[in-house]
Amino acid sequence: MSLSRKRKKQLRRLQKDANQLWEAQQELVGHAAGVAREAGRQLGNFNREQVVPVVQDTYNRRLAPVVNPVVKVGKHVVDDKVVPVIGGVVGSALTAWDVANAKRHGLPSPSSHKKSKKAAKKGGGVGSIIAIVLGAAAAVGVLYAAWTALRADDELWVADDPLSAPDA
Template sequence: MSLSRKRKKELRKLQTQATSLWETQQVLVGEAASVAREAGRQLGHLNREQVKPRVTAGYETYAAPYVEKGKRVVNGTIVPAAGAVVGSALSVWDAANNTRSRLAEGRGISLPGSWGKPAPAPVKKGMGAGGVIAIILGVAAALGVLYAAWQTLRADDELWVADDPLRAPDA
């Protein structure tokens, strides 16, 4: 396909205008980025100098007394009572499990001070729930790492980056 001299001249002129527009847009984008950086820096100063002291003062004035009172109640009353209840419940649970296992083995109930040989410790069979959960979490973590690596290393044609940001694309 051959173009006339007039068309070639018009196309060169158009490409020159496009290149000029491209360069001015790149300069404009650079200026916008520097304005955004400065705005972020000023916002950080404003946060550090104005917002954070006011929030801290408001917390100290209004919320801190109630938070401290709540901590004292929780640490002084609720935690010790809950610890005692949980400890007692676990002791009862342990004793019930021990008695149930003896009855299941046919050894009967052993009373304190009874004579006889102590029973051998039961042999644990298989993997418990903790082991299964650990394996599932390990497999999930490995799959997550593999997926992240695949996303990082796959080729995307849509992710095009210009070699020279100031050069206009060819028409």
């Protein structure tokens, strides 16, 4: 099948038009990418200059008075109540463990401070147990602080105007 000269000329013109359209689209896409980059920069500037200060101010005025005392109380509870109790429990458990090990192996019970210190060093899991317990206590304190802040925040959100039904 051969094409007439007229058809070949029309196809070449169509191909030329398609190539020009493709080039124009590529230029447009490049320009759109540049506009999108600049919009991203401007959005970052707006966020840094406008949004962050408003959010920080709102946090300092509304949430900080609620969250900070709760965090202080949580820290006080962890430092003054939880850590000493857990330290005593872990110490008693390690002493019982040492006594049980001594009896099982037929050794004299560890009574001197030096022996207890060596036994504590050998038990590599002591530090990890304390860390896990302290981490769990800290997580509970953070969850309690967040719950208290959100619970108290619900009372702050009161609508300025009563809701009205839409016009029909």
